[in-house]
Amino acid sequence: MTTHTVRRVSAARRLKDRLVQTLVYLAFAVAVIPLISVLWLVIKNGLARFDLDFLTHSMRGIGARDVGGGAYHAILGTLEQVLLASLISVPVGLLTAIYLVEYGRGGRLSRAISFFVDVMTGIPSVVAGLFVLAFWVLALGMPFSGFAGALALSILMMPTVVRSTEEMLLLVPNDLREASYALGVPKWRTIVKVVLPTAFTGIVTGVMLAIARVAGETAPLMLTVFFTDSINSDPFDGPQMGLPLYVFDQARRPTDIAIDRAWTGALTLILIVMLLNLVARLIAWWRSPARGR
Numbered sequence: 001m002t003t004h005t006v007r008r009v010s011a012a013r014r015l016k017d018r019l020v021q022t023l024v025y026l027a028f029a030v031a032v033i034p035l036i037s038v039l040w041l042v043i044k045n046g047l048a049r050f051d052l053d054f055l056t057h058s059m060r061g062i063g064a065r066d067v068g069g070g071a072y073h074a075i076l077g078t079l080e081q082v083l084l085a086s087l088i089s090v091p092v093g094l095l096t097a098i099y100l101v102e103y104g105r106g107g108r109l110s111r112a113i114s115f116f117v118d119v120m121t122g123i124p125s126v127v128a129g130l131f132v133l134a135f136w137v138l139a140l141g142m143p144f145s146g147f148a149g150a151l152a153l154s155i156l157m158m159p160t161v162v163r164s165t166e167e168m169l170l171l172v173p174n175d176l177r178e179a180s181y182a183l184g185v186p187k188w189r190t191i192v193k194v195v196l197p198t199a200f201t202g203i204v205t206g207v208m209l210a211i212a213r214v215a216g217e218t219a220p221l222m223l224t225v226f227f228t229d230s231i232n233s234d235p236f237d238g239p240q241m242g243l244p245l246y247v248f249d250q251a252r253r254p255t256d257i258a259i260d261r262a263w264t265g266a267l268t269l270i271l272i273v274m275l276l277n278l279v280a281r282l283i284a285w286w287r288s289p290a291r292g293r
Contacts, residue, residue: 164206
């Protein structure tokens with residue numbers, strides 16, 4: 001092959017590389033533009049009512065046309081519901097992923113569990129709410145409550161936690177496990193002391209993705225939590241508001257004042273999710289094996 005031919009081939013490859021890079025950047029821009037536009041609209045319209053009064057007052061005694069009111073009761077409800085859902089789904093999802101990766105590889109039970117996890121991944125959120133409504137509220141006679149909503153949210157969180165944790169555990173090199181076994185360390189202790197700390201950062205990221213997914217769910221809460229304008233700090237007794245329900249309730253009221261409250265509620269929800277992600281990132285950085293902890 002002559003030098004001239006080599007140069008022609010190299011130029012053609014560089015041209016293809018530039019073309020592919022341009023297409024990738026273009027696809028990225030197309031994907032980011034809707035996200036930026038949504039964030040801009042929420043920030044622009046939500047800042048009008050984003051103040052201390054909105055964050056510290058409820059809607060008790062406030063009508064659709066009345067000025068004032070806030071989303072304190074909804075913020076409290078969302079935090080409690082997401083916390084309860086995480087307490088239910090994270091341990092179950094983590095233990096399930098550990099079994100699939102460390103104990104049940106290729107087994108019949110592990111294949112059945114993987115199948116049901118895949119099925120749960122595609123469950124619509126309203127179906128999870130209907131299940132909890134039919135079983136927990138109607139069949140068992142339990143009241144509408146924040147805990148009922150947390151049960152529905154945990155159903156949606158579990159498959160995300162399982163799959164993300166499973167992928168992170170699979171990325172842990174087998175050499176680390178074998179080195180631990182060679183020192184006479186039992187398998188359960190190897191998992192606790194070697195495997196989980198190595199995959200900790202990825203596991204935290206997966207948990208936060210699951211939380212971000214369910215934090216804005218409205219349909220399950222409409223069927224299990226119900227609506228209230230009052231502050232209810234007990235998630236186990238009585239209806240309890242959530243921020244997604246608050247946004248939906250205010251957005252359907254035909255006044256500009258209520259619409260402003262809905263925009264501010266959406267902004268508050270976005271800020272809470274971003275804050276939780278920031279905290280998770282800081283925890284993951286602090287507990288990272290690279291820092292020698």
